[in-house]
Amino acid sequence: MFKKMLLSSLLLANSIFAASEVNIYSHRHYDTDKQLFKMFEEKTGIKVNVVKADASALIKRIQSEGKNSPADVLITVDAAGLFQAKDQGLLQSIQSNYLTSHIPEKFRDKDNQWFALTKRARVFVYKVGSDIPNELKTYEDLADPKFKGQVMVRSSNNVYNQSLLAAVIAHHGEEYALNWAKGVVANMAHDPKGNDRYQVKAVANDIGSIAVANTYYIGKMVDNRDISQAEAVKKVKILFPVFENGGTHVNVSGAGVAKYAPNKENAIKFIEFLASKDAQDLFANGNFEYPILAEVEKNDILKSWGTFEEDNISMNLLGENNKTAVKIFDQANWR
Numbered sequence: 001m002f003k004k005m006l007l008s009s010l011l012l013a014n015s016i017f018a019a020s021e022v023n024i025y026s027h028r029h030y031d032t033d034k035q036l037f038k039m040f041e042e043k044t045g046i047k048v049n050v051v052k053a054d055a056s057a058l059i060k061r062i063q064s065e066g067k068n069s070p071a072d073v074l075i076t077v078d079a080a081g082l083f084q085a086k087d088q089g090l091l092q093s094i095q096s097n098y099l100t101s102h103i104p105e106k107f108r109d110k111d112n113q114w115f116a117l118t119k120r121a122r123v124f125v126y127k128v129g130s131d132i133p134n135e136l137k138t139y140e141d142l143a144d145p146k147f148k149g150q151v152m153v154r155s156s157n158n159v160y161n162q163s164l165l166a167a168v169i170a171h172h173g174e175e176y177a178l179n180w181a182k183g184v185v186a187n188m189a190h191d192p193k194g195n196d197r198y199q200v201k202a203v204a205n206d207i208g209s210i211a212v213a214n215t216y217y218i219g220k221m222v223d224n225r226d227i228s229q230a231e232a233v234k235k236v237k238i239l240f241p242v243f244e245n246g247g248t249h250v251n252v253s254g255a256g257v258a259k260y261a262p263n264k265e266n267a268i269k270f271i272e273f274l275a276s277k278d279a280q281d282l283f284a285n286g287n288f289e290y291p292i293l294a295e296v297e298k299n300d301i302l303k304s305w306g307t308f309e310e311d312n313i314s315m316n317l318l319g320e321n322n323k324t325a326v327k328i329f330d331q332a333n334w335r
Contacts, residue, residue: 021047022266025062026075027055028253032286039282040273046266055081055159062090062258071258072267075117078159079252080166082114083319091256094264098272103292106314107252114256116315117274118289121308122164122249124239125200125211125218132209132239139168139241139249142210143183151184152199152208155192156329160214163251165328166321170313171243174324181332192335197221197229204232211236214251219288219301240308247309251318253289 026033029052037048051058055076062071062085074091076082085091091113099108099115107116124142126132135146142151154161169177189208199211200221221233240248255274257267273279280291285299 020045021049022263022270023049023051023070023072024075024270025051025053025058025071025073025258027053027058027077027081028075030287032282035286036274036279036282039278040270043273044266044269046269048270055084059085059088059090063088067260069258069260070262072261072263073255073270074114074258075253075255077253078163079116079254079315079318080159080163080322082109082254082256083316083322085256086111086113087319090259092259092261092264094257094268094271096268096272099275102275106312107254107292108315109256110314110316114254115271115275116252116254116292117271118253118280118283118287118292119250119310120160120214120216120253120289121240121310122160122212122214122251123218124241125203125213125236126209126239127203127206127236130209133237136210136239137241138244139164140172140180140244141241142212143180143187145183145186147187147210149187149189150209151187151212152189152202152210153184153192153212154195154199156326156334159322160196160251161212161334162322162325162329163318164212164249165325166318167243167249167311167313169321169324169328170317171246174328177325178328178331181328181334185332185334200236201228201232204235215290215302215305216288219299222301223288238305240306242309243311246313247311250290250310252292252315254315 041048062069074085093112103115165177168180196213196217200213202208203211218233221229224230242248255271257264261267277296280293280296283289284291284296288299288301
């Protein structure tokens with residue numbers, strides 16, 4: 001009898017524990033996210049536990065943990081990471097009328113294993129007063145020899161660049177993408193180094209004329225206590241390039257439910273919360289990301305840059321073409 005009572009107590013305890021927490025494996029590293037976790041806890045009473053690392057490390061960890069993994073939700077800063085997790089069988093399809101009705105089809109996995117939460121445009125940055133906007137219109141133009149010695153861009157290890165090249169492959173095929181990558185390498189002001197903010201500062205300081213950067217970084221530089229970043233970004237402007245047969249390259253930060261999630265229902269609630277208007281407002285105003293919900297207003301800084309037409313390819317292609325993009329970067333000697 002006592003054993004039965006003890007077993008019942010343990011099962012009840014486990015049930016209460018499972019119902020009151022959600023374990024997040026996140027590549028995101030922003031203060032905004034801490035506020036979002038707190039908002040979710042206050043709204044639902046579900047405790048949020050967070051493990052932070054880059055997407056590759058988190059995916060390896062979930063894989064090594066196997067069926068015993070405590071991971072409920074995987075969040076990445078790029079579509080390619082989500083695709084990789086799905087490709088390795090680490091996510092599961094979920095049914096959520098809210099997510100499928102609010103997140104456009106091209107911004108979610110075709111099997112509903114992951115959903116985009118925010119958007120970032122990968123744009124060009126030039127110095128105020130330069131002729132760059134008159135000469136540079138498209139991503140294809142970036143490989144034009146007339147820009148030799150002018151391009152600032154981070155390394156090929158960076159997933160944002162891998163996804164940009166994946167988009168080039170989607171639009172033009174592998175042979176064109178290789179020649180394009182070689183052309184960009186030939187136009188670099190120096191070997192790739194630093195992050196997106198470094199590239200912007202380099203243009204402000206006349207090391208190069210064209211920087212490739214994600215929009216949310218530029219928003220964070222405008223609103224920054226670091227004087228060197230705030231002063232640098234005052235000297236530059238944003239150009240929204242397009243593909244010759246498309247629009248401006250957009251990538252996403254998104255989330256999926258882990259295959260063996262011990263708190264699956266809480267995981268779905270959490271992702272639905274991140275796609276709610278309150279959370280989307282915070283993504284937009286706290287981290288200068290473009291909200292995934294069309295009805296949520298963009299931050300005023302983003303509005304000041306003007307509007308642009310998003311590229312028309314599915315985010316799934318950024319993941320599907322990732323391995324080919326990495327191979328092409330090596331062939332092009334893009335370090």
